Amino acid sequence: MGENSQKPDRKLLEILVCPVTKKPLRYDADASELISEAAGLAYPVRDGIPIMLVDEARETPEE
Amino acid sequence: MSAENSIEIFDHQLVRRHRQRAAINFNKFSFLFDEVADRLKERLEEINRRFPDQLCLGNSMRAPENKADILNFTGNSTDKNYPAGIEFDEELLPFKPASFDLITSNLALHWVNDLPGAMIQMQRALKPDGLFLASMFGGDTLTELRHSLMQAEEETTGGVSPRVSPFADVRDLGGLLQRAGFALPVADSDTITVHYADPFSLLADLRGMGETNALLSRSRKPLRRDTLMRAVALYREKYGRADGRVPATFQILYMTGWHPHDSQQKPLKPGSATTSLADALGNLSFNNKAP
Numbered sequence: 001m002g003e004n005s006q007k008p009d010r011k012l013l014e015i016l017v018c019p020v021t022k023k024p025l026r027y028d029a030d031a032s033e034l035i036s037e038a039a040g041l042a043y044p045v046r047d048g049i050p051i052m053l054v055d056e057a058r059e060t061p062e063e
Numbered sequence: 064m065s066a067e068n069s070i071e072i073f074d075h076q077l078v079r080r081h082r083q084r085a086a087i088n089f090n091k092f093s094f095l096f097d098e099v100a101d102r103l104k105e106r107l108e109e110i111n112r113r114f115p116d117q118l119c120l121g122n123s124m125r126a127p128e129n130k131a132d133i134l135n136f137t138g139n140s141t142d143k144n145y146p147a148g149i150e151f152d153e154e155l156l157p158f159k160p161a162s163f164d165l166i167t168s169n170l171a172l173h174w175v176n177d178l179p180g181a182m183i184q185m186q187r188a189l190k191p192d193g194l195f196l197a198s199m200f201g202g203d204t205l206t207e208l209r210h211s212l213m214q215a216e217e218e219t220t221g222g223v224s225p226r227v228s229p230f231a232d233v234r235d236l237g238g239l240l241q242r243a244g245f246a247l248p249v250a251d252s253d254t255i256t257v258h259y260a261d262p263f264s265l266l267a268d269l270r271g272m273g274e275t276n277a278l279l280s281r282s283r284k285p286l287r288r289d290t291l292m293r294a295v296a297l298y299r300e301k302y303g304r305a306d307g308r309v310p311a312t313f314q315i316l317y318m319t320g321w322h323p324h325d326s327q328q329k330p331l332k333p334g335s336a337t338t339s340l341a342d343a344l345g346n347l348s349f350n351n352k353a354p
Contacts, residue, residue, distance in 0.1 A: 009148065012148065012149065015158050015159045015162040016157050016158065016159075017157055017158065017159050018157065019151060019152065019155035019156065019157040020155065049148060049149060049150060050149050050150070050157075051149075051150045052149065052150065052151035052152075052155075052157040053150060053151065053152055054152070054155070055076065
């Protein structure tokens, strides 16, 4: 099905920030995630819908 | 996940679970949300203005028009007719400052723990002269159910636990809007009374709307059957009409506020008047008028 291949709205991506740090996000199309480097969190994008919830986010290892 | 010093009243994960459960059959129970959404839309139509970039929070508000040059999407909706374009916590907005011309919220803010904080963030997410228009449940909501449950629980268990949410009061909202930095704040309320065949259909409706108890301080024990039956009997006895139907009160609060902008009307500075009050009053009996 590739249900996660749907891209979020371009204009929506422009205004989104990390809800915790209010810092910019990086969209990873392959993983279908919005990555907040400042918070060390990756927010999932499901069916093109960004899920900007901390308890749904994946913790990313420190770089 | 909120600021350490804020008071947690509601269980957000539970609110979300209730909404997800309600989403399956929401159309059957959405009449209250639809009605209030219509009243909000009427207020919006009275404002002769275009709002290109919109964020609609909660159910039954305008559906997204997928035009490339405008942002118009719904957040946290359980209503399939108005699918969510994004999900987020109302207390942790994920938007850059000055992103929207309009933020509407229909009956969604009563589950927010930190309402002043949420409103400050919405004010910041608005562009200058952007509009915030919201409805929420007020303090008189479900007053019959609250009283019946309280009395029944006291009679059957000897104690009382909170089963109906505390709601905001219309008197608080004007100050709240101002504290959040909104210009030209307006708050008012109206009451919708829904008549049910019996208290059980009211409870079924609340479940269908995704609006059952999500208080953190809620009793973790399920409501005892004898307590429930006593509450239903009290509800009928105290509030029932001659035809056996029972009323349920929903108080709806409305809030309007604008992101500050130079073009908005403001009070003049003291001492800046160029005409004397006596002139304005037609010099009726003032003898000390300047020549």
